[in-house]
Amino acid sequence: MILSWLPQDVSTFGPSIDSVLKLIIYVVGTAFVLAEGTLLAFVILYRRREGGRAAFVPGESLRQLAWVLIPVVIVAFLDVAIDVRAKPVWDLVKEQSPTPALTVKLEALQFGWEFTYPGPDGKFGTPNDLVQTTFLTVPAGQVIRLLMTSKDVIHSFYVPQLRLRQDIIPGREIPAWFEVTQPGKYEIACSQLCGNSHFAMKGILRVLTPEEYQQWVSQHWPKSGAGAGKSASSARSSASGTKG
Numbered sequence: 001m002i003l004s005w006l007p008q009d010v011s012t013f014g015p016s017i018d019s020v021l022k023l024i025i026y027v028v029g030t031a032f033v034l035a036e037g038t039l040l041a042f043v044i045l046y047r048r049r050e051g052g053r054a055a056f057v058p059g060e061s062l063r064q065l066a067w068v069l070i071p072v073v074i075v076a077f078l079d080v081a082i083d084v085r086a087k088p089v090w091d092l093v094k095e096q097s098p099t100p101a102l103t104v105k106l107e108a109l110q111f112g113w114e115f116t117y118p119g120p121d122g123k124f125g126t127p128n129d130l131v132q133t134t135f136l137t138v139p140a141g142q143v144i145r146l147l148m149t150s151k152d153v154i155h156s157f158y159v160p161q162l163r164l165r166q167d168i169i170p171g172r173e174i175p176a177w178f179e180v181t182q183p184g185k186y187e188i189a190c191s192q193l194c195g196n197s198h199f200a201m202k203g204i205l206r207v208l209t210p211e212e213y214q215q216w217v218s219q220h221w222p223k224s225g226a227g228a229g230k231s232a233s234s235a236r237s238s239a240s241g242t243k244g
């Protein structure tokens, strides 16, 4: 029920993240209701009455300490249970990065996003790299790897529909991956307060079908200087009306 409040899930690992979220919501929700219900019941049951005298409870006997110790043990147990349940999900999202179909470098800066594609040669740092601001265009149904760096301060890449959030720290290159199940446009937000115009640091994740993506590639990627494959891609480009 509570999961219907979440944003649409278009990530292959989204259901795993949501299952952990659901477990946490149920555990802490139950604890909240029990604790606050008990508090409220005690407030009513033991309210001030005429002639009543306050008792001094030093909390030294084991029977009194049990009121604290038993909840501590229960909370600690539930905490570990959540960790055990979440470990495979953490491994899936953060540790076992599947082989990507496409790697894109992401640079966060005050206040925007820059995405660098390796270009036709598949290598970064060559003249045919393609740099795009704001828009990250990727194909659906394929593993995309992001290599994230920051030009200035700490930012955070967050796409709620991907169930993916990753802090971006200056001086480090942090990898992340995702695979989108449905073509569409999804907002990229910076979820780390990074300065005055943090609120305006918006990007768009544009997910195309593999065919549309190939068309986008042939329209936007710089033509490789090497002859191989050039004629085919320029033929496709001119057929679909390229803008260099």
Ligand SMILES: [Cu+2]
Residues within 6 Å of the ligand: 108, 109, 154, 155, 156, 190, 191, 192, 193, 194, 198, 201
């Ligand atoms: Cu930011």
